[in-house]
Amino acid sequence: MTLVRLVLAVSLCHVASGFSRIDAAAHAQVPSTSQFKGLMPNLGRPTRPDDTVPLLDFEKYFVGQWTFQADAPDSVLGPGGESTGTVTYRKLADGFFEAVTAGKNDTGAFTIRETIAYHREQRMAFRHVTDSRGYSYVQMAEVGGNIGGDYRLFFKSAPFLVNGRSVRLNHTIYLAAPLTFRIDVEVAEDGGSFQHLSPWRYRRH
Template sequence: MRRVRTVRWCVGCLSASVLTVAAHAQLPLKEPPKGLMPNLGRPTQAADEVPLLDFDRYFIGSWTFTADAPDSVLGPGGEVSGTATYRKIGDGFYEAVFEGKSERGPFTIAETIAYHREQKVAFRHVTDSRGYSYTQAAEVGGNIGGDYRLFFKSAPFTYQGRQVRLNHTIYLAAPLTFRIDLEVAEGTGAFMHLSPWRMRRTNR
């Protein structure tokens, strides 16, 4: 009699384990991060309209950044890293604050950004605690695959008695990372490519 009860108890445990595994198997998986391209339910076509960049959806939140810049007219290069936070301050207006550290010490970059979605343009004023500020305008481009590019060009500004121009090209190709390519020129000289800043999302 004891053997029959033991067998029944083991069968019951096995059944409960199977049901538990089945229940876990039915739990929905965490939804993976999505890009900015809407799901059309079909392969994309050349005639499809490129969706407008959703600045709120992509940028707002916290990020980390790393770069390794060469020496330039802006000073000695070296590795930089830190955090960045984007937040909305009004309809079509945003603020970004970068808190970083470098071989020259800590620094802060504050940006006020205006984005006109329908016109596909953006403007920003940037103040860098390392001793300069500038204003930039950008055209916003994209493709049907959901990749976007913001090409910011600065007005000439003065830093330590030298006239400087800065270009920043922001490449958006993945929902959790993006890249900022930098170019700097002194006076009317040719642009020099600096190390890209690699951004990675930490949270919203």
């Protein structure tokens, strides 16, 4: 009887060990979502009005591939309509990044290339943008945020020419969630007032 109990005990240990290995393997196969956590800091307490706003970690948030969708009206930049595609951000060096947009709309495919400089401590960003549809421009941005982890990048361009017209572009990038963001676009021509275009909406791929 003692021998039977011993055999049963050893068998049960092997079964339990097997289940433990299966459970551990299942957990190991679940992809980590730590890289997609929001930017709100964990203070271990409710926030206060005098809390310091954390600096935006551009690399942590943007690097990788995103899909986008936009439905813009006609403007000085060209015909409107729905645009879809992807944008891929990659790090070039500390404080420097590249973004390449591959999109398509009713008039065909287009590519947008950006070289971005971000100064985290100064809360400033600069970028040079080249659009395959026939124009390029430079922009600078102030980076704003709040203790809740929401950030805004307010990009404003120097005047540039599109088909002989003087154009200015504003892009406001809203970061309020770890897997999605939005860009509001405003355009002005020949020194006139800004016209609001439809937003571009992005989702992590």
